[in-house]
Amino acid sequence: MSAQVSRLPEEGEIVIATVREVTGHGAYVVLDEYNSMTGFLHISEIATGWIRNIERYVRPKQKAVLKVIRVNKARGEVDCSLKQVSGEERKSKLIEVKKNEKAQAFMDFIKARLKMTDAQVSEVEEKILAKYDYVYDVFEEVARKGPEVLDKFELSDDLKKAMEEESNKIQVPQVEVRGVMEISSRKPDGIEIIKTTLAGVESGKGSAKTEVTYIGAPRYRIVVTAENFKVAEKSMNNAVEKVRLAIEKQHGAFNFAREESKKTHQS
Structure with missing residues (x-):
């Protein structure tokens, strides 16, 4: 879920980044979802109009929702934009990140409890993602509708029980x-x-x-x-x-x- 999906992000993709260094021309960022790949946020893509102080908008160690605007695959360079991210895109991305974090915590607990391997966890997640946008969505649906939701998957009774118990932690x-x-x-x-x-x-x-x-x-x-x-x-x-x-x-x-x-x- 938080693992690297492909070597480079796609142009137009909304990503989560951590600001690494601020310079006079912009900021170098780390793309959290792409194995800490470095991206660059030019000063012209931070905000509309003249910027006197970049750190009014981005500061080192700050998390930011950015849009990928250029990808040089040959050189492995990624340019990003802050000002081109709409309010709806930012909100949607933050919801996605939150869901993935919660699902990761649920799956980590289930993995330890049932002594599952990474491969077994990945297999379960793939089954869920074939029917849902996010792994977290299945836990939320179980919280809303009950454990019968899990019957659509080929899962062991122990795994279903563990997933139901994790779902009970969700306040609907x-x-x-x-x-x-x-x-x-x-x-x-x-x-x-x-x-x-x-x-x-x-x-x-x-x-x-x-x-x-x-x-x-x-x-x-x-x-x-x-x-x-x-x-x-x-x-x-x-x-x-x-x-x-x-x-x-x-x-x-x-x-x-x-x-x-x-x-x-x-x-």
């Missing part, structure tokens, strides 16, 4: 959207109608979990938890609309008011 970020429904019915069996309707929207499966709790007649709280607000909002809207239609079909009264949403973690 979740969001919670809430609201209060006021529901009433004049029918003799109105209470049963309401109970049956609310039970029909509760769900603990899929990408969102919906719970309804009784506050006090005629008020009921509905809470939807999901991995992001888009999924949560869609599930909330669907559930509320389902309740509204069912209650109004039975000539009951329905009203809904939103409460403040919040971010949480899956326990």
Whole structure:
């Protein structure tokens, strides 16, 4: 994962570098993912406009996200740019690095625990990367959906168990959207109608979990938890609309008011 993938990076590639030395013309950097290969960051590629002090932008030992703009394969020289890296590219690269670091820690622990060889670890990682962008992604999916995710791979039971236990260390970020429904019915069996309707929207499966709790007649709280607000909002809207239609079909009264949403973690 952090090993050298090829001898030289490609032009246009986003890389992580450590600033080694700052000069009057720019900075020499070490490309972390390419076996500490040296690259050069010219002063004209550090920032737009005139630069009075390079160290305002880059300093020795500092980590930087750079774009490879020229590669001389014959001489093994790499020129980089800081100013050509977009905010989105920088964010994406830092996420990639963080995922790789976490996955490396997980795999190192599993390797030691199961006494695996480097070749065996590489084989497992290759299987994962055939289905996921990053090795870390499989651990995250196990944390979200459960160990059944690993059934798609040909892995030993011991390895699956170890991977599941490492996945349990991940705190899965979740969001919670809430609201209060006021529901009433004049029918003799109105209470049963309401109970049956609310039970029909509760769900603990899929990408969102919906719970309804009784506050006090005629008020009921509905809470939807999901991995992001888009999924949560869609599930909330669907559930509320389902309740509204069912209650109004039975000539009951329905009203809904939103409460403040919040971010949480899956326990």
